[in-house]
Amino acid sequence: MAADAERQELRPNLRDEAAPDDGIVVVRGGPTSPEKILAHAQRTHDAFVLNGNPLWGISVFCALDDIGPASLDALLHRFASYRVVHLPRVGQLRKAGFDLLPTFKRPHFTVSLPSPDEVPRLLGALGSAEPNPYHGRRPGRR
Amino acid sequence: MVSVDITCDLMDEDESGYVWTFLREARDPSLIEPGAIVVAGDEDAPAVAEVVEIVDKPAGKVVHLRLLPGVIEDYQALVRRAITPA
Numbered sequence: 218m219a220a221d222a223e224r225q226e227l228r229p230n231l232r233d234e235a236a237p238d239d240g241i242v243v244v245r246g247g248p249t250s251p252e253k254i255l256a257h258a259q260r261t262h263d264a265f266v267l268n269g270n271p272l273w274g275i276s277v278f279c280a281l282d283d284i285g286p287a288s289l290d291a292l293l294h295r296f297a298s299y300r301v302v303h304l305p306r307v308g309q310l311r312k313a314g315f316d317l318l319p320t321f322k323r324p325h326f327t328v329s330l331p332s333p334d335e336v337p338r339l340l341g342a343l344g345s346a347e348p349n350p351y352h353g354r355r356p357g358r359r
Numbered sequence: 360m361v362s363v364d365i366t367c368d369l370m371d372e373d374e375s376g377y378v379w380t381f382l383r384e385a386r387d388p389s390l391i392e393p394g395a396i397v398v399a400g401d402e403d404a405p406a407v408a409e410v411v412e413i414v415d416k417p418a419g420k421v422v423h424l425r426l427l428p429g430v431i432e433d434y435q436a437l438v439r440r441a442i443t444p445a
Contacts, residue, residue, distance in 0.1 A: 223417045223418055224417055224418050225416055225417050225418065230373070230374050245370065246368075246369060246370055246404055247403075248403055253401070253403075257368045257371070260368065260371065260380070260381070261371075263381070263418050263419075264379075264381075264416065264418045264421070275368070275370075276368060276370040276371045276372065277370065278370065296369065296370070297428075297429065297430050298369060298400060298404045298405065298406040298426075298430050298431070299369070299404045300403075300404070321372055321373055321374055321376075322372065322374075322376050325370075325372050352430060353430065353432070
């Protein structure tokens with residue numbers, strides 16, 4: 218595990234964009250589990266710091282637009298490898314106490330956890346997994 | 360069951376716009392080189408990906424992956440068609 222000084226500072230990669238609470242769907246590949254969320258949050262923790270402080274977090278994509286690459290349909294298609302997806306609303310995650318950092322390229326966000334102990338609560342906030350309509354629906358497969 | 364070549368979160372993207380993971384997450388790091396076609400992700404969500412580059416980051420060597428379209432079963436079907444005598 219890297220020391221804080223050996224991790225990349227995330228601050229320069231934050232966009233000036235907040236995900237609105239209302240109606241915006243968050244796409245998170247599933248199925249997930251406490252172990253998997255912890256492993257992914259650990260990877261973020263090992264790679265990045267935010268303002269010099271340790272960061273625990275997992276990647277999500279927000280369906281910010283009705284059409285185009287940041288639409289829900291495009292995101293589900295893009296992540297066709299996931300047979301199921303978790304589709305909470307931004308407001309649900311915030312209400313549960315999780316912040317969404319607008320990291321890297323739109324519409325990527327990082328859901329930050331105050332500590333790894335919060336993994337079970339994040340799992341609950343993600344809600345149940347739903348089938349991804351694009352998984353297994355491919356032209357030309359026989 | 361699918362054995363992945365390199366474990367990652369398929370949703371983890373960084374400033375490159377590619378999926379990233381640590382080289383140390385590879386089952387056999389010698390397989391991971393630019394241009395290689397690998398299975399990335401995990402057993403629940405494997406995906407076919409191209410290794411774009413391996414970069415040195417403060418926390419270690421990071422692999423950038425370009426996810427290829429479709430699901431792994433598409434590639435399985437492709438290979439089966441290609442090697443089955445007509």
